[in-house]
Amino acid sequence: MADHVHQGRPSHTGLGRALMTGGALTPDWLPAFTEVPRSAFLPELMWPFDMGAARSVPVSRSGDPESWLAYADADVPIVTQWDDGRHTGTEPGQMSTSSASMPSVVFRMLRALDVRGGHRVLEIGTGTGWNAALLAHRAGAGNVVTVEVDGAVAERARRALHAFGAPARMVHGDGFRGFPEGAPYDRIIATCGLRSLPFAWVRQSGPGGVIVAPWGTHYSNADAITRLVVAEDGRSASGAFAGPVEFMKLRSQRLPPVEHRAYVPDKVAVGEETTTAVTEEAFAGDRFGAGRFALGLRVPACVNLVAERRDGARPVWFYGLTDRSWACVMFRDGDAARVWQSGPRRLWDEAEAALAWWEERGRPGHERFGLTLTETGQSAWLDDPADSWEV
Known part of the structure; x- marks a missing residue:
C-alpha cells in the first residue's frame, strides 16, 4: 500500500487509544487501523458532525488543514455527499446521502464480521472506500469486492483506493443484488441501513457464511447491527442483533416524507x-x-x-x-x-x-432480539428463533 504519513500523528494515535479503551477496536484490527487511516479516503471538502454545535459543519482541507485532520481522526460521522449529488456550495444540503461512519461504529461492525486472512468478502456500499481498504488489509489482496450504487461516489472511491494501493475490486452497481461473479463469499457486510434483506446475499454465501448489516423497521430511523449466519443447507440465515446504530438507508428502501x-x-x-x-x-x-x-x-x-x-x-x-x-x-x-x-x-x-x-418480558435489550432470513421473507424473534413473527 502507498506510504501515507499518519503513524505517530497525535490525533490518530489518540483515536486508536480511545477506540481500544471503549472496546470498539480489538487488538486483531489494530494493524489495519494503524496502516489504513480514514484521512486517506476523505474529500477536500467534507461535513463532519460537530458534537458541540449538534450539526454538520463544512471543513476544507486546503482552507483549514488542522481542523480537517482533527475531524478525520475524531470519532464522528462525516458527510461526504448531500442530496444524491445535486447539492452545490459549502453549506450542508437537505439530506445526507453518503458519508464516512464513526470509526467506533466501523470497527464494531468489523468485529461482528469476524474476517480472517483469505476470506472472500463482499461489501455493499463503498462510500469513501475506507472500509473496503480496511477489509483488504485484513483479508488480503484479491479477496474483497465492494459495490457502490452512486456513480460519482463510486468513482471517487475508486480513485482513493487506487491512490492508497488498497487491493479491493471496485464495482459500480446495485449491491442489493449482490455480485454473483465473485461468489461464494465467506463474509458480506452492508454499510447502509436496510428494511428488507435480500436472499441473494444468502445464495452468494457459503454454509457458515456471515452477513452483517444495519437493519431496522420503518417505525424509526434507528437500526441495529444484525449478524446472520448462513445455515449448512443454505436455505436460511439467522442470528441475534449486536447493538444500536443509525445509517443512511439503502436508496431503493428510503421512505418519502410523511405528508x-x-x-x-x-x-x-x-x-x-x-x-x-x-x-x-x-x-x-x-x-x-x-x-x-x-x-x-x-x-x-x-x-x-x-x-x-x-x-x-x-x-x-x-x-x-x-x-x-x-x-x-x-x-x-x-x-x-x-x-x-x-x-x-x-x-x-x-x-x-x-x-x-x-x-x-423484562424490557429485553437489542441482543435478545434476532432476525431470520429465508427465500420467502424475514422474521424477528426474541430469545428463540423458533418463536418468530414476520417483519
Missing part, C-alpha cells in the same frame, strides 16, 4: 379521543433505546414521529403505511396524556400493546 395532511386534513379532534397512563419517557425517551426498536418490530408498516417539546407539551404521531390510519398521543405536564386515533388500524392500541409486551 401529514394526507392523514389528518383537519384538526386532531376529528379522531376518536381517549386517555392513557403511558408516560412520555416510554415513547419519547432514548431514540436508540431497545424499547423503541422493539415497538418497531411489533407495530409493522408504521412510521412514528416524535415532535419537539414546546410549552410543556409533546405530540407523538403514528402513521400507517398500508392505509391512512393515524394516531396521536399528546403528553402534557401535569395532565393525563390524551390520545386520538382514526382509520381501519387502531395504531395507538397496537403501540400500547407492543409496549406492554416488551415490559412484560
Whole structure:
C-alpha cells in the first residue's frame, strides 16, 4: 500500500487509544487501523458532525488543514455527499446521502464480521472506500469486492483506493443484488441501513457464511447491527442483533416524507379521543433505546414521529403505511396524556400493546432480539428463533 504519513500523528494515535479503551477496536484490527487511516479516503471538502454545535459543519482541507485532520481522526460521522449529488456550495444540503461512519461504529461492525486472512468478502456500499481498504488489509489482496450504487461516489472511491494501493475490486452497481461473479463469499457486510434483506446475499454465501448489516423497521430511523449466519443447507440465515446504530438507508428502501395532511386534513379532534397512563419517557425517551426498536418490530408498516417539546407539551404521531390510519398521543405536564386515533388500524392500541409486551418480558435489550432470513421473507424473534413473527 502507498506510504501515507499518519503513524505517530497525535490525533490518530489518540483515536486508536480511545477506540481500544471503549472496546470498539480489538487488538486483531489494530494493524489495519494503524496502516489504513480514514484521512486517506476523505474529500477536500467534507461535513463532519460537530458534537458541540449538534450539526454538520463544512471543513476544507486546503482552507483549514488542522481542523480537517482533527475531524478525520475524531470519532464522528462525516458527510461526504448531500442530496444524491445535486447539492452545490459549502453549506450542508437537505439530506445526507453518503458519508464516512464513526470509526467506533466501523470497527464494531468489523468485529461482528469476524474476517480472517483469505476470506472472500463482499461489501455493499463503498462510500469513501475506507472500509473496503480496511477489509483488504485484513483479508488480503484479491479477496474483497465492494459495490457502490452512486456513480460519482463510486468513482471517487475508486480513485482513493487506487491512490492508497488498497487491493479491493471496485464495482459500480446495485449491491442489493449482490455480485454473483465473485461468489461464494465467506463474509458480506452492508454499510447502509436496510428494511428488507435480500436472499441473494444468502445464495452468494457459503454454509457458515456471515452477513452483517444495519437493519431496522420503518417505525424509526434507528437500526441495529444484525449478524446472520448462513445455515449448512443454505436455505436460511439467522442470528441475534449486536447493538444500536443509525445509517443512511439503502436508496431503493428510503421512505418519502410523511405528508401529514394526507392523514389528518383537519384538526386532531376529528379522531376518536381517549386517555392513557403511558408516560412520555416510554415513547419519547432514548431514540436508540431497545424499547423503541422493539415497538418497531411489533407495530409493522408504521412510521412514528416524535415532535419537539414546546410549552410543556409533546405530540407523538403514528402513521400507517398500508392505509391512512393515524394516531396521536399528546403528553402534557401535569395532565393525563390524551390520545386520538382514526382509520381501519387502531395504531395507538397496537403501540400500547407492543409496549406492554416488551415490559412484560423484562424490557429485553437489542441482543435478545434476532432476525431470520429465508427465500420467502424475514422474521424477528426474541430469545428463540423458533418463536418468530414476520417483519
